[in-house]
Amino acid sequence: MGRPRYTKKMAEDGRRSYEWARSHMSILENTISRHKKAAPLRGVTLGFCLHITKETSVLLMGAKSLGATVACCGGNPLTTQDDVAAFLASQGIHVYAWANQTPKEYDRCIEMVLGHRPSILTDDGADMNIKAHFDDRFKGLEIHGATEETTAGVTRIRAVERKGLLRYPVILVNNAHTKHLFDNRYGTGQSTIDGLLRSMNLLMASKRVVVSGYGWVGRGVAERCRGMGSRVIVTEVDPVRALEAHMDGFDVMPMSRAAPLGDVFVTCTGMSGIIRREHMRRMRDGAVLANVGHFDVEIDSRFLLRYRKAEVRPGLDECRLPGGRTLYLVGKGRLANLVAAEGHPPEVMAQSFSNQILSILYILKNRGRLGNRVMDVPEQIDRQVARDALAAMGVGIDRLTGEQRGYAESW
Numbered sequence: 161m162g163r164p165r166y167t168k169k170m171a172e173d174g175r176r177s178y179e180w181a182r183s184h185m186s187i188l189e190n191t192i193s194r195h196k197k198a199a200p201l202r203g204v205t206l207g208f209c210l211h212i213t214k215e216t217s218v219l220l221m222g223a224k225s226l227g228a229t230v231a232c233c234g235g236n237p238l239t240t241q242d243d244v245a246a247f248l249a250s251q252g253i254h255v256y257a258w259a260n261q262t263p264k265e266y267d268r269c270i271e272m273v274l275g276h277r278p279s280i281l282t283d284d285g286a287d288m289n290i291k292a293h294f295d296d297r298f299k300g301l302e303i304h305g306a307t308e309e310t311t312a313g314v315t316r317i318r319a320v321e322r323k324g325l326l327r328y329p330v331i332l333v334n335n336a337h338t339k340h341l342f343d344n345r346y347g348t349g350q351s352t353i354d355g356l357l358r359s360m361n362l363l364m365a366s367k368r369v370v371v372s373g374y375g376w377v378g379r380g381v382a383e384r385c386r387g388m389g390s391r392v393i394v395t396e397v398d399p400v401r402a403l404e405a406h407m408d409g410f411d412v413m414p415m416s417r418a419a420p421l422g423d424v425f426v427t428c429t430g431m432s433g434i435i436r437r438e439h440m441r442r443m444r445d446g447a448v449l450a451n452v453g454h455f456d457v458e459i460d461s462r463f464l465l466r467y468r469k470a471e472v473r474p475g476l477d478e479c480r481l482p483g484g485r486t487l488y489l490v491g492k493g494r495l496a497n498l499v500a501a502e503g504h505p506p507e508v509m510a511q512s513f514s515n516q517i518l519s520i521l522y523i524l525k526n527r528g529r530l531g532n533r534v535m536d537v538p539e540q541i542d543r544q545v546a547r548d549a550l551a552a553m554g555v556g557i558d559r560l561t562g563e564q565r566g567y568a569e570s571w
């Protein structure tokens with residue numbers, strides 16, 4: 161299909177989306193304003209592989225305003241918002257992203273970004289970092305470091321480190337408290353509901369929703385579905401998390417038992433093969449399947465899409481299995497909250513992206529000194545983002561008194 165022509169009208173629509181998001185991302189705006197005068201990114205090329213949404217446009221424009229040359233591609237073949245891409249391109253950002261890419265086009269776009277020879281990479285799922293490590297064409301790049309936005313990318317980049325193959329430091333932005341406790345939980349929780357409503361627009365109250373994985377994403381989705389009146393079942397493999405789900409009041413059971421019970425299924429594990437054909441064969445007629453884990457490996461969508469009859473609503477495929485049972489798949493089994501909706505709301509992305517921009521500045525400031533390892537976001541950054549977020553929401557908190565500090569340090 162190839163890149164669509166970015167028209168003036170698209171760029172104008174994208175600008176409006178950018179301005180709307182920006183006006184709700186004061187945490188990020190304040191972070192950027194604090195550094196603007198020094199323009200610390202002047203002369204630095206940054207490569208971003210992130211979902212191109214209105215929230216991401218605020219990050220990219222912010223990086224540019226700090227002096228960076230910015231090149232970006234989508235974090236997934238299906239999640240780019242074309243009007244936002246058009247707006248960014250109109251602002252002098254090198255954009256290689258459009259909606260509904262083939263996997264080959266998606267791959268090629270990552271290469272185009274790396275072709276700008278960025279010295280710091282910001283990744284979401286590790287596709288760009290993997291290419292920078294293992295594709296001979298990019299082995300010569302001088303990269304000071306990278307940041308990783310999501311749990312699935314953390315898993316992959318840790319595997320590279322375990323093999324002793326890491327070429328530069330990678331800061332795990334996902335693992336910052338002010339990221340995963342909020343973005344993964346509240347952001348994905350809300351935008352998953354949005355994706356389900358836009359794609360199926362059925363009543364959530366009374367539906368049996370099966371949520372796979374009770375990590376940060378899963379608990380956000382489970383809690384929000386419960387808030388909508390759904391009866392939620394959780395499937396897990398981790399005994400502690402299963403126990404938490406049980407004590408939080410959810411039914412917990414294996415997928416083999418949940419499969420015939422669910423009206424709606426949402427996978428949130430970061431693991432492959434969660435809903436397999438043997439489960440699908442036992443599901444109720446009309447069940448809806450959605451995935452919000454990073455990769456499209458959680459639901460066997462290749463099997464399901466073999467029986468695709470029609471797109472009955474935007475982002476919702478009807479699949480008629482042999483024997484007459486019909487199942488519906490949201491967003492082809494890819495990130496339902498981004499493919500069928502717009503992804504996380506701006507307020508929560510402002511926290512994640514403040515961590516991103518501060519981590520990028522940290523890498524730059526400490527280049528050559530961090531070692532080839534994965535590392536957490538420095539605590540002072542995490543706490544700064546929490547303070548900024550509280551201030552943006554007008555929330556005040558107490559400070560320890562001198563007596564309390566003394567008490568904490570005494571035995």
Ligand SMILES: NC(=O)c1ccc[n+]([C@@H]2O[C@H](COP(=O)([O-])OP(=O)(O)OC[C@H]3O[C@@H](n4cnc5c(N)ncnc54)[C@H](O)[C@@H]3O)[C@@H](O)[C@H]2O)c1
Nearest residue numbers: 310311312373375376377396397398429430431452453454
């Ligand atoms: N859609 C989005 O916008 C978005 C946002 C953030 C994270 N993510 C992605 O969501 C996924 C989950 O992220 P997280 O932060 O919740 O991770 P997490 O590690 O906190 O939670 C994953 C949970 O899945 C469980 N799990 C693993 N295998 C399972 C199986 N076979 N059956 C049932 N449960 C299983 C794990 O025990 C764990 O509790 C990752 O792929 C992450 O990249 C998506």
